Amino acid sequence: MVSTVHSITISYVASQKKRKQLSSREAQAKFKGLSKKIFMDVGGSLPREVKRLNKAVYSTVMEVRAFVEEDESWAAEIPRGRGDVHRNTWLMVNCIKSMQDKARYHDTQYLRGLIDDSVLHLKELLLRKSELCSDQSLRYLFLLNNSYLVAMMVEAWSLLVEPWSKHEWRPAPECLKYMNRYLDVSWGHVQSHMPKTAFVHGSGRLQMLFCMLAPLQNWKRTASRAKFESAFHKTYQAQRFWKVPNPQLRDELRKTITERVVPGYRSYLRKHPELERGGSSSPDVLEEMLGELFEG
Structure with missing residues (x-):
């Protein structure tokens, strides 16, 4: 059971x-x-x-x-x-x-x-x-x-650089194009007022003629410097409060303008020491002024 x-x-x-x-x-x-x-x-x-x-x-x-x-x-x-x-x-x-x-x-x-x-x-x-x-x-x-x-x-991607140059600032091609056009339009005429130093070669007569014209050449150099300084200050005053908001771009633009304008002016004064006492602005003063641009 x-x-x-x-x-x-x-x-x-x-x-x-x-x-x-x-x-x-x-x-x-x-x-x-x-x-x-x-x-x-x-x-x-x-x-x-x-x-x-x-x-x-x-x-x-x-x-x-x-x-x-x-x-x-x-x-x-x-x-x-x-x-x-x-x-x-x-x-x-x-x-x-x-x-x-x-x-x-x-x-x-x-x-x-x-x-x-x-x-x-x-x-x-x-x-x-x-x-x-x-x-x-x-x-x-x-x-x-x-x-x-x-x-x-x-x-x-347009701002990337090669690994070996990662610390180098490189703008995009389009930005570089606009930067160069700005520099040419704004500061090209300032540079144009700083003539290159002429060297005289040839016979004694040519050198004698150059010595006779030396006062006139000195006057032209003084006038060139005055025109350069006038053009510089006019451009600086017009653009003093213009704005570049990006710090990296602002620093690069200041640096580029300084390299285009100041070294040539400094070299010109060294070759013509008689002009260093005149004028209103030394190269160091101009460089300091350019360092104040684009703050807005």
Whole structure:
């Protein structure tokens, strides 16, 4: 009797385990079927959602572009800002940065294309708006400041240098182009007033003629120095409060101007010591003045 009860008990327990296993398999099968259905539903809607997102991003970018393009403050604010980075440039740069941040997690060919197109559009816009500035020196400083911000914020690759020269400052080619144009327009005429020293070779008659004309040559040298100093001070006073907000770019621009202007002036005075007592500014004074430019 006991053995019979034991057999019935074992049989019952086994049947219950089998039923549980069966129900577990059925549940797994149902879950797999439901998961597949959800995945197919989401997968089918995902392209539509991506398309909607791309459309919303494109619409927003176009609105920002239109606002920046139609803003009437460009002509007034470039001189008022003394060549500083324009607020509309910041607006576009932040818009592009936002797209770049999203592209890190949702990188699509469409989004990359929109980023590249927006950078190109901003560069062309800055070039067109800069033409509203009547002062060419200020125009190129404005282009230098704004293009440097674009290169630094959204085109960091354009400022990269080789590993062996990582401590060397190298602007992007576009920035270097605007820097050189600024230097030529602003300081080229200052350099032009410092003539090169002439050396006389030839017969005794030519040397005698040169000695007779020496007073006239000294007068011309004095006049050249006066013109040089006048041109320097005029340019300095006009640009004294212009602004270069980036410290690295500001230091490099000061250094480049100093190297273009001061050494030639210093060398000229050394070759003509009779001129050192006259004039209003020594090379050291000019160098110190240039070190104060672009603070705004």
